[in-house]
Amino acid sequence: MEPVTIALDAMGGDDAPQIVVAGANIARRRYPHVNFLLYGDEQQISKLISKQRGLRDYVEIYHTSEQVADDDKPSQVIRSGRNTSMWLSLESVKNGTASGAVSAGNTGALMAMAMIQWKNLPGIDRPAIASFFPTLRGETVMLDLGANISCSARNLVQFAVMGEVYSRTILGIEDPTLGLLNVGTEDTKGNLELQKAADIIRGIDFSGEFVGFVEGDDIPAGAVDVVVTDWFTGNIALKTAEGTAKLINGFVREAFRNSLWAKLGYVFAKHSLDKLRNRSDPRRYNGAMFLGLNGICVKSHGGTDALGFATAIGVAIDMINYGGNQMIAEHIAQLNIGEQSE
């Protein structure tokens, strides 16, 4: 494998820079051909690196004392935040020093900075954020989850093309199935933009297969590999699913505390239930990909730990190694969707 350089915003996230440095060391062992550029407070970072055995040889530190706060407005930081660890890590991708960037910081600021610095891939009107949804069959790619509060048919079509490539690249699914999220599966359901998008996507020659409209319960069931939707709907679906999972897990825990018999039952079933918990460990699904930009940027959950941050780094590395962005650009160019859809 070619060596890959990843720029890390060392100051982004609830427990930065600790989890960023520790996460880099986990990723380094998983991907031996990777090295890192770390942007942030040099003194803090150096101290942390010295505690991570073997990491020193794989990192370069670029000092900056500025960083983006979680409540900073994107519109402001794109003007005043050009010395922040976030901006500088994205800039290293723009000037070719790094092949991709990972940050656990402010999502809106990160997207705004990436859009301004990198611009969109040719043929893409608006970037989208793709994330993983744990399902019965494994995991499903869902987009958009953070960039576009409402979408035109043309946006949704482009998201479908990007999601198809992303699912092949990151999940290694050869012929992914795609669905457009709606309130019913019949052609006449939903609003006009959804119906128009479905019509256009149906005409695209994917290596995967467009199954048409899917409903909310199809997402956790894993009915398709890629779920295409606007951010508003995607956000509501994802958060409702997270809340429901938390609710039921709470009920189950409570059930085991109900009686002495139940507590005894828990002792016997513990090993099995622990395996179940591992299976739905959110750290395994960490890493939201910004798709449609002239660069690779992965947003890690702000509250993740080192293991979760390493997963997000892995998403960036896979996308780089498989040339995901080139594939998206080629597909969009071949399909000529830009002109078909208007």
Place this chain on the structure above:
Amino acid sequence: MEPVTIALDAMGGDDAPQIVVAGANIARRRYPHVNFLLYGDEQQISKLISKQRGLRDYVEIYHTSEQVADDDKPSQVIRSGRNTSMWLSLESVKNGTASGAVSAGNTGALMAMAMIQWKNLPGIDRPAIASFFPTLRGETVMLDLGANISCSARNLVQFAVMGEVYSRTILGIEDPTLGLLNVGTEDTKGNLELQKAADIIRGIDFSGEFVGFVEGDDIPAGAVDVVVTDWFTGNIALKTAEGTAKLINGFVREAFRNSLWAKLGYVFAKHSLDKLRNRSDPRRYNGAMFLGLNGICVKSHGGTDALGFATAIGVAIDMINYGGNQMIAEHIAQLNIGEQSE
């Protein structure tokens, strides 16, 4: 209590008329002051009634051989379906023979027929469907879940007023909390209609409290007693939650089959886990209320059993006994929202 007469579409639902007749008998025992008008195939219904001890004295049968099918188009049945059990049961409410109607049939047809026959309550532009969402704290009322694919600020404001009354009436919550579903809690989140709706609702003098925007995970957490949204978003949230619950329950079941130890653990914990299952039994939450119409109509889930159908009948009875529709009409009139919101 005053005697209450409920019209039942005996032919609607997967297992009609069996579950309708058996459900009526369960409801009759729960609410001794209730009697029923049953619309449908007299021969079938009579035979079923003879098997339900004590029900005979509480029902009148109105024969019709016509019924609405699940795949009938609402636009068609409102013209050609005027002898169906569904139409006739709604008509008995219009002419005052019954105080409310319950059907487990085609939702779209039922709403279209109710709108045409009954018209809207004064001051209501569009009716909404309200349903229950099981939560950590009990249950939350959510609307709209079936009538309006997209909503203006004015619609959402009216839904808030109706939801507040409904929650007080049916769940008996004195000062319900209300939230508007959005992708974040800050005032600037979401689209303009949502922001405008929030502004207007904030100015209303509820007996309850409007907490502002809520997110997807707030629904299962029971953060508010009433969640206001459009049908598209509500449908996606509800179905994603149902799918997630099914997924996790499946995982838990699987975990208990994993090993001999886990199976043994299940034996000990069974009683506790069964209680958990009862708690989230969908039959306990059956009955979607059509709000904003000049009449009481409850839609039962098509696949429910007698116990679930009896719950739906109970929802109609409570709404009638507490004068829910009068309260909605009064509140809308007092608030004068119609003029404020445009």
